[in-house]
Amino acid sequence: MRVDGRDIVVSGSLLQPLTRRTNDILRLALSGIFLVVVITSSLITRNEWEALEQSISEIVGVLSPTQSNTVYLIYGIAILALPFVILIGLIVARQWKLLGAYAAAGIAAILLLSITGNGIAAPQWHFDLTERLDTVLSQFLDDPRWIGMLAAVLTVSGPWLPARWRRWWWALLLAFVPIHLVVSAVVPARSLLGLSVGWFVGALVVLVVGTPALEVPLDGAARAMARRGFRVAALRVVRPAGRGPMVLTATQDRTVDHGDPDEGDAVVELYGPHQRGGGFLRQFWRKLRLRDSETAPLQTSMRRAVEHRALMAIAVGDLALANTSPIAVSALERGWTLYAHRPARGTPLDACAEHTPVSRVWDALGILHSQQISHGDLRSKEITVVDGTPQFGGFALAEYGASEAHLHSDIAQLLVTTTDLYGAEKAVAAAITVFGNDAVLAASRRLTKAAMHQGLRNSVRDAGSVMSAAREEVKRQTGADQITTATITRFTRSQLIQTVLLVALVYVAYPFISSVPVFFSELGSANWWWAVAGLLVSALKYLGAGAALWACADGLVSFRNLAIMQVANTFAATTTPAGVGGLALSTRFLQKGGLGALRATTAVALQQSVQVLTHITLLIIFSAAAGASANLSRFVPGATVLYLIAGAALGAVGVFLFVPKLRRWLATAVRPRLKEVLDDLVELAREPKRLALIILGCAATTLGAALALWASIEAFGGNASFVTVTIVTMVGGTLASAAPTPGGVGAVEAALIGGLAAFGVPAAVAVPSVLLYRILTCWLPVFIGWPIMRWLTRRDMI
Template sequence: MRVDGREVAVSGSLLQPLTRRTNDILRLTLAAIFLVVVVTSSLITRYEWEALEESISEIVGVLSPAQSNTVYLIYGVAILALPFVIFIGLILARQWKLLGAYAAAGVIAILSLSITGNGIAAPQWHFDLSERLDTVLSQFLDDPRWIAMLAAVLTVSGPWLPARWRRWWWALLLAFVPIHLVVSAVVPARSLLGLAVGWFVGALVVLVVGTPALEVPLDDAVRAMARRGFRASALTVVRPAGRGPMVLTATRERAGEALDPHEATAVVELYGPHQRGVGFLRQFWRKVRLRDDETAPLQTSMRRTVEHRALMAIAVGELTLANTSPIAVSSLERGWTLYAHEPSRGTSIDECTDDIPVSRVWDSLGILHSQQISHGDLRSREITVVDGTPIFGGFGQAEYGASETHLHSDIAQLLLTTTDLYGAEAAVRGAIAVFGNETVLAASRRLTKAAVPARVRTSVGDAAAALSTARDEVKRQTGADQIKTATITRFTRKQLVQMVLLVALVYVAYPFIGSVPVFFSELQSANWWWALAGLAVSALTYVGAAAALWACADGVVSFASLTVMQVANTFAATTTPAGVGGLALSARFLQKGGLGALRATTAVALQQSVQVITHLTLLVIFSAAAGASADLSRFVPSATILYLIAGVALGAIGVFLFVPKLRHWLGTAVRPRLKEVVDDLVELAREPKRLALIILGCAATTLGAALALWASVEAFGGHATFVTVTIVTMVGGTLASAAPTPGGVGAVEAALIGGLAAFGVPAGIAVPSVLLYRILTCWLPVFLGWPIMRWLTEKDMV
């Protein structure tokens, strides 16, 4: 390569790997949004759009007919020649690989707008100039397929074209909007559709084909370094641009004098135009995900990001703690950015832990923090040792005038790194010697997976073990009882779970809201004493469930707190399909109450097992008690359905037995849990008092719900027996556990209303009775369960 009259040798491959770059993804996303907006607006506001176009054209339509015709002819010729000019330009630039993508984008764009209900309608373009020229041109200007083809080929060829050409050609294409307003009074909606389709097709082709081999302005980079006194004589590609920058090594030109090997070379990092987008998106995502005191101000351009890194290297270099110094920072042609710096000095800290005590590493960080500078990336690879002093490199995450949060984050990161290198005891002792007990204890709150950046965690062998060991060692050396985890995210995991549950609650409550007016009109004739009795009886279900779970947990947790938790459990179970949220909440409550994770899960599984057995036993007993007075056949599925269910069950069992991975999962994950539950049931059978309490609690849950439904029926003047209502309630409860909707909404109401009708309860009584029953046993506890669950969370009970 020849630069300003001198030869610069270049070795290595400049061909960038085929990647799906951020700009390509953003382009396709924006094109898809634009296409949706155009299609939607044309369908919804078609007549208003045309009226707006006509009113605008009356304002801007100031040209005479002769002038309009001249403008139309000039623009038409330019639009007609545009694709051929692009085609010739690509040939002259020898972009052979691009020609295939160019042709594919044009053909796809034309075909996508040529599909009709009768097949593909081929374009009827002709170049017969025997007719009027404006007539020939109008077939292209007003045809959306031509506009789509132009937009597609411009999008595809854009990444390879000079920025000036690209801007002028897009301006020429988009000029059809004002041209149409001035000349033909309206902008055809189909032309805007063609523009949207063409842009989308072109963006899709670019994403599929990729944009490799973008021209790298190496000559401009050599000139930028020369202006800073580094005259490069050779460049060697170390890593082509991909997920990170293109990295090269530059060798300084020797003018007869002998140069130090360190001064004779430089590391050159070239950031491509696509990395501006990914860098900003990464910063923006951190800004959205983390709190303001965790994130630095947004750097809206790659140049500002690189400048910040170079300036931090200079600031740390003033303290003689930087293992590198910048040579040049510059914006290059075609959107590239240069950052050239000296190679890192010293030996990596992980190679000299036997010679350098951990206290020296903490001393270096203490000097950095004394000047209110945070590093932000304290991996072992960013710490080197020169003449026995640990110094730092990187500085991509460094901050000058750092907040206390950033300084604590540094201490937590170095605690993790030095724990991995020197052991927890030496690491914590060195940190306390420099920063003191209080500071280290406050910083140790950030020894969590969420607070320590992933790049630091992946640099150590076993991050989870190192974090836990470091926290325990901090507690031991500072005498702290516990270390409360620092909240660094805007939304904690608990808040996200609560938000999901709240959205699910709105979703499941929507069908109920529609029937509220009818229900309230029926309440005027209700007997409120029966309704209050149903409310009081429904409370038995929570006491029964709490008693059963309390006995399953061997009485370790508080019975009163467990009863209150059952109300929150109703909220969690109702807002999640199949009640899995309630099971998870029960297990979590038992864990916080002192049970281990395995024992808590087993207790919940045991309670559910006894609940199912009790439920089925009561169903058999009450069905037998109903006898011939009730037609129970309508609750039994047809033989075809039963055979289908049996076939699916047998097929599932066969699949699990014959597929090795599923069989292994059954043997290693399911079988031990089932064995624990069976063993607990056997052990439970040997304790009659405990077994009786669990069975009574489970029976109270089922019978309490039945009593609440019976009281609701009586409140509206119905006369169903308790036995029949109990059968209906248990069938409805079974459907609630099987229905895919949260809380069985819809399925439970339909089953209860149909069941009451089967036993002779009129629909005018069954419908409001079921709605009242669901309010007493479902919706009131759900709305009370939300604040109760928040209270339990604040008390650290769940």
């Protein structure tokens, strides 16, 4: 490379990987979303959109026919000439390698929009000049292939040409929407389709071919460093631009500069527009996820972010604690930003920890904090030792005038790093010596996964055990009873779970609300004593489930609290698909009650296994008692459904057997848990009293629901036996459990009403009876379960 009459040797690959072109990927994603929206709206709301466009056109279409034709003529000529002007502009700018991409994008857009059910349809343009000129031009204005081709070539060629041209050309192309409305013509939906397809094709071609931003302005970087007194003789690429900046090493021209040999090299970091996009997205995600006190102000400009890093290096360098010094910061062509600095001096801390006292590391951080400077990324590789003195590098997350949260975060990060290198006892003792008990105790609240960024967690051998050891040592040396976890996120996990549950509750309650008026009209004829009786017997569900889980947990938790938790369990199970929320809540309750995670999971799995076995046994017994006269055909799926279920099951088995990862998952995760459940079942068989209690509890859960439905039928004057109602409850509940809706809403009601009809219960009785049953066993416990779950949370039981 020749710059200002000097030859600079460049070695290494400058190519940027496709997967890291953030701006190009975002452009492609946005164009894809726009294409989906256009197609969806055309298919679903076509008539509504055309009516809206027609009404708008009638309002704004104020031009006379002669004026409309004049506007249409002028705009048609401009649209017809636009692709040729773009082509001439590329040729004048000597963008020879772009011509292939230009042609590929235009042809691809035309071909995609020419595909029909009968193959590829050629454009139906004709140039009969005996007709009016505006009608000839309208063939191009209304043809989606022409609009799509223009959008595609504009997307491809835009980044290579001056911004003024690009803005004017896009404005000209998009003007077809208001022009169509002004001349009192509805905007054709096919034209919008052409625009969306053309943009998508152009974005895809740009991702494959590239943009000028991929051309690294090394000549500008060499000139910027020369202005700062560093004349570059050679550049070597250490890392291509990807998730982070492009990193190069620069060798100084020794024929001109005769300085210190140690000062002969420099590290050059080049940030392109793609790194700017990715960096901003990461900043925005941190800002969205964490509280304001935990995050620095957003740096929307890459140049401002780089300048901040360089200025922080200067500020820390004034304290003699920076292992590097800036050389140049400059904005380069095509959106690139340069940051050149001296290589990091010294030996990384993890390589010389044996010879560096841990107290010196904490003293260095104490000096930083005395000037209200936080580092923000205290990994061992960002700390080097120069002549026995620890110094810092990086500074990408450093802050001047740091808040208390940032200072505490620094202490917590250094606790993790030094605990990993020196052990918890030495690390905590040195931290207390420098910062005192109160500061270290407050900072230790941040020894959590959420507070430690991923890079720091990955820099230690086992982040979880290291943070746990540091917390325990802080408690021991400070005499604290416990360390409360600091809340650094805007929303806690509990708040997110509760929000999701409330949204799910609204979703599942909506179908029920629509049937409330009919239900209330039937309540006038109901026998309220039977309704009260149904409410009382429905409590057997919670007592039985609590007793079964209490026995499965060997009586190690409070039965009273366990029975109360079952009401909250109804809320969690109803608002989540397949009742997974209820299982998770039961497991969490047992863990808080003193059981280990494995033991709690096993107890819940054991209770569910016995519940299934008891359910099947009761179903067989009551079906035999009902006799063969009952019509159960409505409960049995059709042959096609059974074949589909069998085929899906066999397919799933085949996938799990032939995919190595799934097979290993079965062997390492599922098989041990299944073996534990089977071993517990065998052990239960040797304890008759405990087994009987679990079976009775599971049976009470099933029979309590059946009794509630039977009482609801009696409340509306029905005449069904308890045996038939029990069969309906068990079979209907089993079929509805496969429904994708939370709590089986809709499926449960349909299955129960159909089941009662199969046993001869009139629809006038079955419908209000099932709704009353769902109120007693589902909706009433759900609304009571919400405050109970909040109460359990405040009592630290879940």
